[in-house]
Amino acid sequence: MNLTAENHSIPLKDGTRIPLLGLGTYGDPRTTPRGTALECVKLAIDVGYRHFDGALVYFNEHEVGQAIREKIADGTVRREDIFYCGKLWNTFHPPEMVRPTLEKTLKALKLDYVDLYIIELPMAFKPGNDFYPKDKDGKYIYHHTDLCATWEALEACKDAGLVKSLGVSNFNRRQLELLLNKPGLKHKPVSNQVECHPYFTQPKLLEYCRQNDIVIVGYCPLGSSRDASWYCPRFSQCGLWCSVWVIHPA
Template identity: 50%
Template structure:
């Protein structure tokens, strides 16, 4: 668990670095400190509230488990939940509403819902060169839905969620060779790959030098032949079993 003080300071640091999209969730236990950091930077005159795109994903209980320690999954009416979210938007409680970890069938369930008032503006899913989500991306683009990538640099490998024998994305020889070719880091190549595909990439860091490096992906472009090479890294490999950021 990341100390609250570190979340507070790193969020301030991210805003100072230039980041304006901040991802949070009740499950991440970072909402309070994230809000405090944003209020602080607004008070300092660094940003205005309208400059910040803040994402949250509320829940009442964190990962309920059965008597054997296995996570319990719940069958819910997605359309009914979506109608409740539409009411939140209509009430002015949020500017935009979207979904996370939805496949095409689930997206179509919402999009084809009778009397749909607001369609999802985004779908946040695990996405990186080993899992490039190309089919889902094409579908989302056809419906004007933004794909948002979590785990864009692979994973921090928490033992609860990640097979410790899983490959390290940022150690991939193809990615490393391309980074050397462009005088960039493997992380920058992985993030730039997503940006050029029209994906919003979430980069997780508590270090200022990494934040600066991450935002520098807006300063260069990969040629089409390199993009095709990176496409070839896809192996439909998942790091995360569910939408978790630790």
């Protein structure tokens, strides 16, 4: 597969470029053997992948970063060839927690910057060290979130050079409008990562994003693994989410 950041990428609104095909690096940490992400990312780079989708909450960014660094060290790629997307998790929406959380990702990756950093979900959980806080009845503990305040903290991270581009994930039109209409907006979201595949095409959201120069990044492009009938069983053995694809806004 002859994929490079140059010949299989499209421009984002802020001038950076995003490779069209990416490898999702999620693997259930309870069942995925250690080292799986490391070996998968190294192999993916060898066969041509340049776009990697990760998150602090995947608990494997240290392996992904090691794979990227090893492939830079052996001369296979340069840092500028790699496009890494990280995510701000639900428990870190308060503005004062945004930069320290991004810095945790950078420390795990041992990289100076990420190419894209996105708000993983528009809802928030109770802030703290527990990524999935629950009450005594086993129900998730939600927390008020001011998406505009969170976005301003992300803008400061971009201005500081810690991230090249900013985006969101799982946002609907109303939530996107909150950001796009925010007074004093400095950096528009350049992407919205959502589930998108032949069983769930999201045409209205896609059209809205096109109108606002927001690229849709579709996860589960072969169908959602939440329903075994929606995905190819061959891919279920890899341990990681197989891919994301980028849908050109034009």
